[in-house]
Amino acid sequence: MADEPKPDPAGIATGLSVDAQSPSGTFVTSAPAELSADDQKDPDKVKAYTDAKKAFDEYTAQAKLEPLAVKLSDSVGHNRVSINFVWTLITGFLVMFMQAGFALVETGLCRAKNAGHTMSMNFMIYPLGMLGFYLCGFAFMFGGLGPIGTMGGYAGLNKELGFHIGDKFIGLLGWKGFLLQGAGYDSAAFALFLFQMVFMDTTATIPTGGAAERWKFSAFMIYGACIGTIMYPLFGNWVWGGGWLATLGSNFGIGHGHVDFAGSSVVHMQGGVIALIFAWLIGPRYGKYNKEGKIVHPIVPHSIPMAMLGTFILAFGWFGFNPGSTLAGTDLRIAVVAVNTMLASATGALAATLWMWWVRTKKPDPSMMCNGMLAGLVAITAPCAFVSAGGASILGAVAGIIVVESVFFFDKIGIDDPVGAISVHGVNGAWGCLSLGLFADGTYGEGWNGVSGTVRGLFYGGGMNQFWAELIGVSACFVTLTILSLIVYYIAEVLAGGNRVSLDVEIEGLDVPEMGIPGYSGMMLDKDAETPHVGQRH
Amino acid sequence: MADEPKPDPAGIATGLSVDAQSPSGTFVTSAPAELSADDQKDPDKVKAYTDAKKAFDEYTAQAKLEPLAVKLSDSVGHNRVSINFVWTLITGFLVMFMQAGFALVETGLCRAKNAGHTMSMNFMIYPLGMLGFYLCGFAFMFGGLGPIGTMGGYAGLNKELGFHIGDKFIGLLGWKGFLLQGAGYDSAAFALFLFQMVFMDTTATIPTGGAAERWKFSAFMIYGACIGTIMYPLFGNWVWGGGWLATLGSNFGIGHGHVDFAGSSVVHMQGGVIALIFAWLIGPRYGKYNKEGKIVHPIVPHSIPMAMLGTFILAFGWFGFNPGSTLAGTDLRIAVVAVNTMLASATGALAATLWMWWVRTKKPDPSMMCNGMLAGLVAITAPCAFVSAGGASILGAVAGIIVVESVFFFDKIGIDDPVGAISVHGVNGAWGCLSLGLFADGTYGEGWNGVSGTVRGLFYGGGMNQFWAELIGVSACFVTLTILSLIVYYIAEVLAGGNRVSLDVEIEGLDVPEMGIPGYSGMMLDKDAETPHVGQRH
Amino acid sequence: MADEPKPDPAGIATGLSVDAQSPSGTFVTSAPAELSADDQKDPDKVKAYTDAKKAFDEYTAQAKLEPLAVKLSDSVGHNRVSINFVWTLITGFLVMFMQAGFALVETGLCRAKNAGHTMSMNFMIYPLGMLGFYLCGFAFMFGGLGPIGTMGGYAGLNKELGFHIGDKFIGLLGWKGFLLQGAGYDSAAFALFLFQMVFMDTTATIPTGGAAERWKFSAFMIYGACIGTIMYPLFGNWVWGGGWLATLGSNFGIGHGHVDFAGSSVVHMQGGVIALIFAWLIGPRYGKYNKEGKIVHPIVPHSIPMAMLGTFILAFGWFGFNPGSTLAGTDLRIAVVAVNTMLASATGALAATLWMWWVRTKKPDPSMMCNGMLAGLVAITAPCAFVSAGGASILGAVAGIIVVESVFFFDKIGIDDPVGAISVHGVNGAWGCLSLGLFADGTYGEGWNGVSGTVRGLFYGGGMNQFWAELIGVSACFVTLTILSLIVYYIAEVLAGGNRVSLDVEIEGLDVPEMGIPGYSGMMLDKDAETPHVGQRH
Secondary structure (H helix, E strand, C coil), X not given: CCCCXXXXXXXXXXXXXXXXXXXXXXXXXXXXXXXXXXXXXXXXXXXXXXXHXXXXXXXXXXXXXXXXXXXXXXXXXXXXXXXXXXHHHHHHHHHHHHHHHHHHHHHHHCCHHHHHHHHHHHXXXXXXXXXXXXXXXXXXXXXXXXXXXXXXXXXXXXXXEEEEECXXXXXXXXXXXXXXXXXXXXXXXXXXXXXXHXXXXXXXXXXXXXXXXCECHHHHHHHHHHHHHHHHHHHHHHHHCXXXXXXXXXXXXXXXXXXXXXXXXXXXHHXXXXXXXXXXXXXXXXXXXXXXXXXXXXXXXXXXXHHHHHHHHHHHHHHXXXXXXXXXXXXXXXXXXXXXXXXXXXXXXHHHHHHHHHHHCCCCCHHHHHHHHHHHHHHHHCCCCCCCHHHHXXXXXXXXXXXXXXXXXXXXXXXXXXXXXXXXXXXHHHHHHHXXXXXXXXXXXXXXHHCCCCCECHHHCCCCHHHHHHHHHHHHHHXXXXXXHHHHHXXXXXXXXXXXXXXXXXXXXXXXXXXXXXXXXXXXXXHHHHCCCCCCXX | CCCCCCCCCCCCCCCCHHHCEECCEECCCCCCCCCCCCHHHCHHHHHHXXXXXXXXXXXXXXXXXXXXXXXXXXXXXXXXXXXXXXXXHHHHXXXXXXXXXXXXXXXXXXXXXXXXXXXXXXXXXXXXXXXXXXXXHHHHHHCCCCCEHHHCCECCCCCEEEEEECCEEEEEEECCCHHHCHHHCCHHHHHHHHHHHHHHHHHHHCHHHHCCCXXXXXXXXXXXXXXXXXXXXXXXXXXXCCCCCCCHHHHHCCECECCCCCCHHHHHHHHHHHHHHHHHHHCCCCCCECCCCCECCCCCCCEHHHHHHHHHHHHHHHHHHCHHHHCCCCCCCHHHHHHHHHHHHHHHHHHHHHHHHHHHCCCCCHHHHHXXXXXHHHHHHCCXXXXXXXXXXXXXXXXXXXXXXXXHHHHHCCCCCCCCHHHHHHHHHHHHHHHHHHHXXXXXXXXXXXXXXXXXXXXXXXXXXXXXXXXXXXXXHHHHHHHHHHHHHHHHHHXXXXXXXXXXXXXXXXXXXXXXXXXXXXXXXXXXXXXXXXXXXX | CCCCCCCCCCCCCCCCHHHCEECCEECCCCCCCCCCCCHHHCHHHHHHHHHHHHHHHHHHHHHHXXXXXXXXXXXXXXXXXXXXXXXXXXXXHHHHHHHHHHHHHHHHHCCHHHHHHHHHHHHHHHHHHHHHHHHHHHHHHHCCCCXXXXXXXXXXXXXXXXXXXXXXXXXXXXXXXXXXXXXXXXXXXHHHHHHHHHHHHHHHHCHHHHCCCCECHHHHHHHHHHHHHHHHHXXXXXXXXXXXXXXXXXXXXXXXXXXXXXXXXXXXXHXXXXXXXXXXHHCCCCCCECCCCCECCCCCCCEHHHHHHHHHHHHHHHHHHCHHHHCCXXXXXXXXXXXXXXXXXXXXXXXXXXXXXXXXXXXXCHHHHHHHHHHHHHHHHCCCCCCCHHHHXXXXXXXXHHHHHHHHHHHHCCCCCCCCHHXXXXXXHHHHHHHHHHHCECCCCCCHHHCCCCCECHHHCCCCHHHHHHHHHHHHHHHHHHHHHHHHHHHHHHHCCCCECCHHHHHHCCHHHHHCCCCECCECECHXXXXXXXXXXX
């Protein structure tokens, strides 16, 4: 194409005069587009054109009188774009560190005899998922994104596959930026890749918890090859890449479309649904249930310090996750996003703790403290930019109660999720999106997804419209990921000769048989205490 | 009030022309305030007014000739404020991560049988403290702060309670920003909240070390509800919120008032004094002392790797703590602050190690390596911006020796502080403030606390004035927190039916009785080796 | 000297009009230097002078018409410099956190009975190395650097010792900035110190892995005193401080000189060579080899979770290491650097895992997952800014295979490196530099080391020139550090009465004899399983 945007791999020409922006508007006044013959008959359009033309002429005339100011505006624009690059990259680094948090939470909540295996899954998913996203996932998800506005406006990722209903475009999949070559070899595109890759890898590592302590490493590797390539990017494109859920509002008037600021559905619920399907299909761990499906041997975490360190790392990384999702350090709403994130994590942790202590087990259970905090974080992820501190606190507290009840529920119906991944990420991912439709207070989100006005939920006079958009997104997430998970599970079943290790391996612990060496060596473990032989088999 | 500053929750109108500042001054020249009838009789004031008026008129005239430059200055100001937001938030995130560091240091230095309990206290203090600070602590501490200068100058937090002595205002408590509503719902106020909340939570988590291995979880929770609401914010307001210690200089000519750049007194000494009172009242751990008060069974850390990882995390987070306290990435002193912080941590660690090795136990004790580094960090926290690299190195080394001797001292007098919290945070917090009065070299701090001139200590020709201001602050901290700690301890004593667990629970380990599950499971622990039954009871 | 640059300790005068830069150039047009009598006879030089003079006169005339724009440019320049300070400091903080990563990787890969000792070495090297670098190492390495361009251009570090060959200056050692006093007490110099100190400490902590589990703590301390003072800064000056390897290109036309963007040779290979010499001289651990030099008892890691957490921390910190090495957040290539770093870590980890699984041991070995990721990271460190995503992926994969084979090789020849430090940092440090000479794609590096044109390697049409420059640097690194290591090893041998602990201590574990307390207490360890008595002695 003749006028394809030119990639700028060195970032030298990124950030110019047009990026000099402030609360009072952009520095540069651009020339209006010429009117078509039809438009020239519309007096309103003619008036708008004339006004814009006059402003442009005035700017042009004044610019000749102030060449130094114009020259300086290039520096100002470059500074602005640099601030946004720095913000996006550093917050992205924080999100990457969440991989360590997940690894520790999951390993800490599992048994010592499986520590090496659980840790290794959480470790390998990072490179595996990344390389799939690099190969094609990024292109599928963001290949049709359009201009990367906050980072200089590079518009080379401009090919979205889809179809038309009347004059409305229904986007389904991006198709540019494969292997970060060609149009993808641009500094802004790379910054976007980094930030989005670590989001994908967050999703990717969630199911390793749901299927932990019995998942064959080779089967896990096959899943790992699928998550970054196609499982994650599809729904991701629909919400964040310009696909049909993003345009529900502009196309069909349903709120601002499915709004998910930082990924309650895109990241967490996707991971939670996969965890649900995998935990369900792979079956519960040996020894936990008897033949009648009653829990006879609750399996306790092998290291609370490890799980809590992991939770702190996650809460730390979430300050990258949510505030970073502006992709702009110059969007000062970042402070509100960060505080909301913090508050929801606090009310989630406190609510879950007190709910356990006062209502459920009569003890302030440490593992539920962790899951309560994570539940609050997952829930605030979608609405973090749109709600007040009070809204964040309330929806976080609700998340803390939901997660406790959900954990007990899945335990009861025999879906054995060693770390609570389904409840934390799946159930509260859904709750987070829905809560946006209730608590969005109308102070932010002007023009979101191309719909004028701010984002406003039911409790702030916005009606049910935004709630429906959220519900549609959540439903689409559930259905799509269920299907994809089933497919990938059975692919792994065939290619790896089953997803589950043998019973002998499970009883011994997966570390030595699967990974070759124990997770802990030189420390005396007490394996029998961990899994009594109750004579039950699945 | 008619002209209350308007909060800007979306941050859209924050950062404008007036924020365009540089070494050569502000871009905008403001109109001078009109002179009163009295002032018009003072020829100096008339001259100053005339000059300022002339500068303003010239600026106004020139601004008409350079409308684009004026417009551009909005973008420049917004960039500047954005840099400061980004800096404040990211450094605040680093400080939040210190919660994990404290959790690991304290848990690592305690025994394996209490690992879950110690970790859980450090975990829950984060949400508990936060919610109290959100409820009212922030309003108490910063409700009368005045303009948030580096982040756009929002001035909505403008109500300080206090009284007058003559024409001097003595501030005691802020009274605005409760629940971050109303005047509090502003992006700059939220950024300030985030940064200050994580500081408060640092204080909050210190006493969990001093009272570790015997503190009832319910009693701890009551303390947790008090720390963020009122224990921390009171003294905090006096030093950082515009209260009487900050105005000691402008009101009474005592140096620059009590100067504490990043919290040697506000954060660390407050925590250390609480730890002292609680460790003293709750009594030593069973088995450590015999009936005559002699140490018969030194209790060793259960995990040096855990304690050292925690120390590294703290040293890492301190780069948020100290340099972030400028609240401005555009204050380039941040580099000096960061390096001073680093150097004091190094000399503290090295001095403590060599002091132990050559003078005390003849071994390079790993737990004292940690406490030495932390002591250096605590000490440099107040003076970090005001001293040279040499000053930082010396005062850090002194801190390293102080901490060793202080640990031995408190051990000797029977105040059992399992992690050294009193010595690290209390004693060295005081030393840090006092050292500012000695080592401040006069290169920074122009106009600090409204007092003209830079901050200068005894060794750099500043006389004793600043030292007295530091001493007054340190004394006020000790007295105030002693009283508050006594009150809160006895409130918990009543509400929780005692602060201390039963002896049986203490011997078994607090994990299962208090938290419901063990901290470690599937690993064989050696509890007897940890606490021999020496027949001693408190 | 009369016209020595004036240090700016408060950073108040740093960042001015001249720093206002953008893709379209600098804002200020400076006056050209007057021509000498000789130059005035050269018509080209006269023409260039006349043009530059005209541009300067036009700028000067226009500046009089736009005083506000000129004034504003100060703010713009200060913003730019502030962005660079913020970037350099925060990425430096991330690098500092890598100390924790190294500590965990090394301790996790060692045995439980040596956990306290291994951890303590990794802990103490941080302050020890730092203080040596502060004392003289920084002055040796950067004392002749010249202007710190991205941070305001402070030029006080301007004394490089060396000699001339004809008119070519051969730099050998810097000589300014000792103790950060005098010319060193400047905010930009402090920022540079911070960033470079944490790099030095990365090197410093590498050999503690190679000589782990048998190194006397006192001997280690002597090494620690040498690394930051002189071992690291010498080669460092040659590559990054303006020394002879940096000027290989401008002096002798060999590529762009030895190019090492973030330290494959300066940081990693230096550490790896020291590790090699020390591991070789100190001899293998007792029990691993029999008298014939065959491995009879492979020693396995005591904690895979610890090693993997450490690796994640390192991978996280590397986002400071590589992108931070621009010293500029306004150089938007940072996004490419970050993504390349990430991709090479992924292909390294995956390649090493699959190579072990399919070729070597038939198991996806967790410790080799870690070393594979680290190998990819080490290799990409030199070329990260100069290669494409594809190049990064390929060279990272090669690193993953190299590290496996290298570990087996050193094991076979009887050089016992408990953590793989030699293979990860030494061998792949060399590979990283060489790969730059192959994969540099010519999109970046214009004017690097004073050589015009971008950096281009063999595979992108750049010929062998850059490869030779890399090979010369790598060879110089190997020779220089081998000599320095031998000297330091024998100094420690004499001063500490040997580098190696006694056999009794080694069998018992170094923790209690060397450090006074065990690394783990209250947990039952299984020391016999860790080191069977095979009757072999060295």
